[in-house]
Amino acid sequence: MSDLRQRVPGHSLIDMLLHQWDIGTIRLDAATNGVVVDDKAVSWYRGVIGERRVGTILDSLGTSHTVLHSVPVGKGSSDIDQVVIGRAGVFTINTKYSPGKKVWVNGYGLFVDGHKQFYVRNSAAEARRAADLLSEASGLTVPVTALIVFVDPGPITHKGPAGGGEHDPAIRVLADAELFRVFMDRPQFSDEQVARIVAAAVRPATWHRSPAESTAGHHITREFEALEEEVGPHLARAFVAPSKVSVPRMPAPSARDRVGYGRARPNATRNRARSAASRRPASRKRQSYLDRLFSGVAVPAAGLFGLWIYLNVITGK
Structure with a gap:
């Protein structure tokens, strides 16, 4: 894939979930009518749900903005949830699916239901990295704003601005319902400058040292919807109470595994058949x-x- 606009919300997380589904470590269990899954995979599933929700909001921006999803960055398996480019600026989005959770923020302190998180420092570093990479690739000075977006949160209390370090980018903590108007701010770039930034941003080599082939967006969306149909309700219940059936934590797929997704998924049909069979204990x-x-x-x-x-x-x- 030579253009990152072909990637879909949650692309990297979906790759990892499908890998676990194909090897059978995420599956329905006929004996308990539950789902076999570990905590890490539940976290990935939550992440996909959040990124897809934010992706739906970003779709409403239309052609006035360029939106990149799940951008592989660095030299490993890290990615940026979303990058948005328009005349109002360039934004990196760190999406957090925390339905009903209370958020409190002041400087580098960010607490979700009383638990300290390092989202501000991580998002600031992510935005600085994006600014450096896009500036180098486009030949322009590209400031980047970091957005920490909570999906369906409870109240968000701002005791002070997020971040505040000498070299920190602008950082905003907000709910998904507030996201759209962020991109309506006063323009910072001309149309020509936006075009140069976009041309650099859509190239995988701008972000990653050794970019791997990505799964086609339409293909991975179809595969995720099949997984969601099979085990989604069980995973949704695991948001509240962890499944009683669990397996050891699984490693993420290698680069070779991820490339394989783009060509063929020989195990997917077999595992879907196995999952379908597990739904028929009464007939047996x-x-x-x-x-x-x-x-x-x-x-x-x-x-x-x-x-x-x-x-x-x-x-x-």
Whole structure:
């Protein structure tokens, strides 16, 4: 893939979920009618849900902005959830799916339901990296604003501005419902400057030292929707209470695995068939009952009938 605009919300996380689905470490369990999944995969699934929600909001920007999803950056498996480019500026988005959670922020302190998180420092570093890479690739000075976007949160309390370090970019903490108007701010770039930044931003090599082939966006969307149909309700319940059925934590797929997704998914059909089969325990029980009935009643009855015919023949009746 030579243009990052072909990637979809949650692309990298979906890749990892599909890898686990294909090797069977995410699956429905016929015995418990539950889902076999570990905490890490539940976290990935939550991340995809959040990024897809934010992606829907960003779709409403239309052609006035360029939106890149799940941008691979650096030299490993890290990515930026979303990058948005328009006349109002360049923004990196760090999406957090925290339905109903209370958020408190002041400087580098950010707490979600009383638990300290390092989202501000991480998002500031992400925006600085994006600014450096885009400035180098475009030949322009490209300031980048870091957005930490909470999806469906409870109240967000701002005791002070986020960040505040000498070299920090602008950082904003907000709910997804507030996101759209951020991109309506006063223009910072001309149309020509935006075009130069976009031309640099859509190239995978701008962001990653060794960019790998990506799965086609339409393909990975279709595969995720199939996974969501199979195990989504179970994973949604795991948001509230972890599944009683678990497996050891699994490593993320290698670069070779991710390339493989773009060409063929030979195990996907087999695993979908296995998952579909696990949804039919009642039919299997009915079949077993009929088998037992046949062997316990019908077979002996047939034997007695045959014996009766034989005795009638030899006695001449």
